[in-house]
Each structure stands twice: as C-alpha cells, then as structure tokens.
Amino acid sequence: MKMNNIGWVAAAAGMMLVSGCAYQSVRIDPASNQGLTTVDDINFKDWQIAAEKGVNSLLQSGVLHRADGRKTIVMVSVVKNSTAQHINTNILTDKIRQAILRSGMAVTTTAVSGAGPEDAASKQVRQLAADPMFNGATVQRNGTAIAPDMSLAGEIIQQQTQAGSATESYFFFHMTMTDLKTGLAVWEDNVEIAKQGSTGSIGW
Amino acid sequence: MKKTMLWLAALTALACVSGCQNTVNTVENRQKDMMPDKVQTKYVSTDRFCRDRLLVKRVDQQILPDTGLMMIQVTIYSNRTGVWQEYWAWRTNDTPYKIEYKIDWFDVNGMVVNTTNSVWIEKDLLPGETQYIQAVAPNVRCRDFKISLKEYGIAQ
Numbered sequence: 001m002k003m004n005n006i007g008w009v010a011a012a013a014g015m016m017l018v019s020g021c022a023y024q025s026v027r028i029d030p031a032s033n034q035g036l037t038t039v040d041d042i043n044f045k046d047w048q049i050a051a052e053k054g055v056n057s058l059l060q061s062g063v064l065h066r067a068d069g070r071k072t073i074v075m076v077s078v079v080k081n082s083t084a085q086h087i088n089t090n091i092l093t094d095k096i097r098q099a100i101l102r103s104g105m106a107v108t109t110t111a112v113s114g115a116g117p118e119d120a121a122s123k124q125v126r127q128l129a130a131d132p133m134f135n136g137a138t139v140q141r142n143g144t145a146i147a148p149d150m151s152l153a154g155e156i157i158q159q160q161t162q163a164g165s166a167t168e169s170y171f172f173f174h175m176t177m178t179d180l181k182t183g184l185a186v187w188e189d190n191v192e193i194a195k196q197g198s199t200g201s202i203g204w
Numbered sequence: 205m206k207k208t209m210l211w212l213a214a215l216t217a218l219a220c221v222s223g224c225q226n227t228v229n230t231v232e233n234r235q236k237d238m239m240p241d242k243v244q245t246k247y248v249s250t251d252r253f254c255r256d257r258l259l260v261k262r263v264d265q266q267i268l269p270d271t272g273l274m275m276i277q278v279t280i281y282s283n284r285t286g287v288w289q290e291y292w293a294w295r296t297n298d299t300p301y302k303i304e305y306k307i308d309w310f311d312v313n314g315m316v317v318n319t320t321n322s323v324w325i326e327k328d329l330l331p332g333e334t335q336y337i338q339a340v341a342p343n344v345r346c347r348d349f350k351i352s353l354k355e356y357g358i359a360q
Contacts, residue, residue, distance in 0.1 A: 032324055033304060033356065045323075048325070051320045052321060055340075056320075056321075059273055059341075060268065060275060060338075060340050062270045062271045102319070104344065
C-alpha cells in the first residue's frame with residue numbers, strides 16, 4: 001500500500017515536470033511591449049518605432065502639401081534590404097502609405113512601384129477592351145491613370161558587432177521622398193535602432 | 205559611538221555608490237527667444253511609480269504652416285536625482301530609466317484615430333535628463349490628444 005502511494009506521488013511529480021516543460025502559446029497585443037526582443041532581427045516593435053519616427057518627420061516636413069490644392073500622388077519605390085536577415089520591407093512602407101493617405105494631403109498609387117505594380121489590375125482591366133465578353137463602354141480607357149508626383153524609397157542597413165559574449169546590432173532605417181519632376185530629394189530622414197544582448201558563459 | 209560610526213560608514217558608502225551614477229548636467233541660455241504655445245489644460249495619464257519618477261514639465265503645441273497639422277511636444281524630465289533615488293536606481297539596475305509613451309489623437313467628433321503614435325514606444329532617460337517627445341496629428345481634423353506614460357515592462 002505504501003509502495004502504491006509512493007508510485008502515485010512519483011507519477012504526479014513526473015506529470016508536473018512534463019507539464020512544466022510544455023510549450024505554451026499566448027496571443028499578445030502588438031501595441032504593447034510584450035513581444036520578443038532579439039538582437040539580430042528587426043522585431044515588430046522596431047518596425048513600429050521606425051514608422052512612428054518616420055511618419056512624424058514626414059508630416060512635419062510639409063512636403064506632401066501642394067500650393068495648387070491638388071493632392072500629391074506618391075508611389076512606393078524600393079526599400080533596399082541591406083541587412084543579414086530576410087525581411088519584408090512592406091511592413092514599413094505600408095505604415096507610411098497609410099499615414100500619407102490618412103493625412104488627406106496625398107494619395108498613393110498602386111499602379112506603379114519600384115518592384116512593378118503593387119496591384120496589376122489597373123493595367124489588366126484595360127486589356128479587357130479586346131475581349132468581346134465585356135461591354136467596351138465600361139472598360140477603363142487608356143490615358144486616364146494618374147502618374148505619381150513623388151516617390152518613397154529607402155534602405156535598411158544592419159551593422160553587427162561582437163565582443164566576447166556580447167553581441168550588438170545597429171539598424172539604420174533611411175527613408176527619402178523624391179520629387180519626380182526634378183529628381184530632387186525633398187525629404188530625408190533616418191531612424192536608428194541599436195540592440196545588445198549577451199549569452200551566459202554556459203549558455204548557448 | 206560604535207553605532208554612530210557604523211551609520212556614518214553606511215551613509216558614506218551610499219553616497220559613494222550614488223556618486224557613481226550617471227546624472228545629466230545641463231547648461232542653457234537664460235534669455236530665450238522662443239515663444240512656445242503652451243497647452244493650458246493637459247491631461248497626462250501615468251501610473252503611480254511613473255508619476256514619482258518622471259515629471260511632465262510642459263506640453264507645447266504648434267499649427268504647422270502650409271499643412272495646418274497640429275504638432276505637439278511633450279517635455280519630460282527624470283527627477284530620479286538625489287542620494288536615495290540614485291542608490292535605488294543603481295540597486296534595482298534601473299538606470300537608465302526606461303519608460304514608454306503612447307499618444308492618442310481624436311478627431312472633431314471625439315473619435316480616436318489610429319496612427320503610428322497609437323502604440324507604446326520606448327524611451328530611456330538618465331537621472332536629471334530632459335527629453336522631448338514630438339508627434340504630429342494624422343490630419344487637420346485632429347486637434348485633441350491624450351498622452352499616456354508608463355514605466356517600461358508594466359503591462360496595461
């Protein structure tokens with residue numbers, strides 16, 4: 001009987017140990033600071049910091065405002081990834097695009113971008129004119145799409161440093177807005193994010 | 205006598221430790237040319253700890269020329285200076301003081317407008333340091349704002 005009790009206690013202790021090692025998943029609020037922070041990667045908080053500073057700077061500059069009252073048309077060109085990581089720079093450019101739209105001073109075009117049209121539909125629908133299935137009067141005509149006035153581009157650079165067990169990553173987000181008429185950069189800014197981490201002497 | 209000596213030694217050690225803290229010293233011009241538009245009625249939402257360690261010195265506003273967008277600047281100051289405060293900050297490994305801020309913008313109908321300012325953003329402050337948080341309203345319809353401040357790592 002006594003042996004039986006000991007067996008149960010051992011089994012319960014074993015269960016507790018196993019459940020303690022179980023992988024747990026939780027949903028977190030992206031607006032909070034609950035996300036993971038890693039040295040070598042751009043974490044979602046880093047994107048948010050870069051967007052916050054970039055958007056504030058862009059709106060403060062006033063370059064989107066036109067004296068003639070017409071809204072500025074902005075295209076998103078290429079944001080070059082010069083980091084050691086595989087990242088999707090759309091996370092940054094989408095946030096900036098949304099802020100540009102929200103400002104009411106400019107609109108963005110999806111018909112043209114640095115890496116080809118973001119939405120190919122603008123071109124595709126015009127090809128429907130040759131398709132007998134469609135009423136030609138309802139097909140969008142050529143010569144109606146509006147060309148962009150400005151282009152948003154940038155580069156993300158990473159510099160890694162290691163000293164002993166400490167590692168450091170320095171991310172440099174550079175953003176530019178170019179006036180396509182003149183080719184001049186009318187707004188430029190950068191956001192710097194530096195992160196450090198270290199591993200214990202017996203860690204891995 | 206022995207007890208007094210012990211107390212003295214402890215106080216000296218405390219002063220030595222806090223003397224190692226990296227406190228910010230500043231110098232600035234007295235005759236100011238700037239004419240900021242100070243926000244008279246400010247609403248700053250902070251937690252109990254943040255309130256004691258972080259001072260919101262002023263909130264200034266400006267309507268940006270051409271665009272008409274409202275811009276605000278919040279001046280914050282870390283008042284964790286003094287022997288005990290600096291000792292405690294050192295003891296708890298809390299230097300620099302990490303805070304987070306968030307700014308909510310409201311349109312003329314009182315509706316909150318989701319912007320890139322709507323997330324918690326970190327900021328580090330050294331003891332005695334003054335820092336500035338700047339934000340631009342997302343559009344001309346936004347004229348009201350709310351600034352929230354909290355210590356880093358405290359969940360909402």
